[in-house]
């Protein structure tokens with residue numbers, strides 16, 4: 106029997122959230138009770154994060170739906186804790202439950218104010234205008250209200266998500282609240298993993314509202330279709346234990362085809378990533394002219410010299426025997442002058458990772474349809490620009506959907522790099538990497554990742570390939586976070602990043618990770 110993952114790793118759309126709620130309501134859970142659970146959590150967190158002594162004056166923006174209802178319950182609770190609360194409700198028509206809370210709030214003596222200036226002296230604004238029920242762009246007076254709120258020098262906390270952000274795509278619908286903090290209710294919504302929404306979300310937090318696993322599984326199934334790769338899961342996926350009796354070839358043999366005279370460093374960085382993966386053997390296939398460099402930097406690596414073009418790129422694979430390897434990665438530092446290496450490598454009967462100029466060649470020569478004919482899995486690791494060249498028709502605004510579609514089209518596992526890296530395969534769940542650092546936005550960091558993925562996939566492992574690719578991305582991000590902590594965001598050059606892979610891994614061994 107498959108055991109469902111914990112709820113806090115699921116990522117849902119607005120429709121899925123609605124369906125999960127409906128399951129509860131159909132079983133008899135009162136709507137008002139669920140709202141109460143959610144809003145009490147928020148009120149508790151708020152009074153901890155924004156204590157009465159420092160943030161006594163609270164303004165609450167209340168919308169017409171249940172997001173507004175949450176806001177009113179929070180307003181009531183904070184009022185009962187002696188905060189001075191004011192409510193600004195721009196639309197007269199409220200859903201019945203929201204109206205009940207408005208009536209009660211007024212009965213408790215909470216003042217309703219008419220314009221933003223009345224909130225200008227507040228210490229905190231709570232945005233409960235719209236949640237996952239926002240379906241159309243914010244316009245007119247409400248858009249003006251959002252603009253005015255964003256201009257106030259007051260912290261803003263959004264309930265469920267900043268009003269104006271599309272729950273699924275992360276698109277800004279007309280205009281959107283610029284939150285300092287967002288409390289996501291119940292389950293993570295897709296917008297939290299869409300890069301374009303991140304600047305509006307501020308600090309993010311998931312507040313559990315006691316959704317039973319049956320309710321979640323009744324809508325999502327046993328394996329969440331989109332899920333965060335958690336620490337514990339990544340740790341289990343890492344090849345940290347070996348049988349006592351083994352030898353190097355049983356621990357995998359990765360071939361990295363990379364480098365050129367111009368971009369020799371890309372080959373070296375991929376090599377450092379592969380080395381950190383713990384793989385039994387690393388072979389580098391590089392232009393003959395850079396063999397010495399690789400040898401001097403990575404003495405344990407086998408280096409195969411390949412014929413060069415006049416500009417010092419790989420001319421072709423020659424008589425390189427591809428059948429000896431358990432994974433092949435191609436791309437870092439190849440340069441655009443490279444010969445027909447992509448065509449030559451496609452028939453290989455082991456996992457194949459294509460990155461950088463490997464992807465550019467794939468796009469330029471329109472080789473994408475050939476991936477479906479491969480007998481072993483393919484992994485594509487584009488950044489936004491490479492993705493655009495490969496899949497020009499896909500809108501990267503909605504990155505989650507774009508990656509899922511790309512995986513279906515290419516019949517490959519596709520890893521789209523970004524603030525929230527997303528990994529999708531033609532079958533199986535889509536993974537998101539929740540925690541990362543902008544320190545990784547730096548030349549060469551992708552080369553390290555390619556080597557790391559290659560090294561991990563080359564090793565024996567019981568987990569699905571896409572989960573192992575996601576684990577490499579998680580590990581890479583953890584190394585970036587640790588390196589940035591110790592060296593500042595400025596100190597995470599690719600070579601140091603590679604050096605932090607093992608310490609980042611080390612910090613999770615023997616610890617009981619909880620997410």
Ligand SMILES: NC(=O)C1=CN([C@@H]2O[C@H](COP(=O)(O)OP(=O)(O)OC[C@H]3O[C@@H](n4cnc5c(N)ncnc54)[C@H](O)[C@@H]3O)[C@@H](O)[C@H]2O)[C@@H](O)CC1
Pocket residue numbers: 122126139140143168169170171172173174175200234235236237238239240241242243244247264265290291292314
């Ligand atoms: N996730 C959960 O399990 C829970 C959700 N709750 C809250 O309920 C929210 C969803 O509530 P609703 O479905 O009522 O939706 P919302 O409160 O997000 O908003 C829907 C309302 O806004 C109106 N509207 C939509 N777009 C508009 C626009 N551009 N301009 C003007 N009006 C617009 C709609 O006509 C509708 O009245 C969640 O975001 C959350 O805050 C909680 O109360 C309870 C638990």
Ligand SMILES: [K+]
Pocket residue numbers: 172232233234235236263264265266267268
């Ligand atoms: K909101």
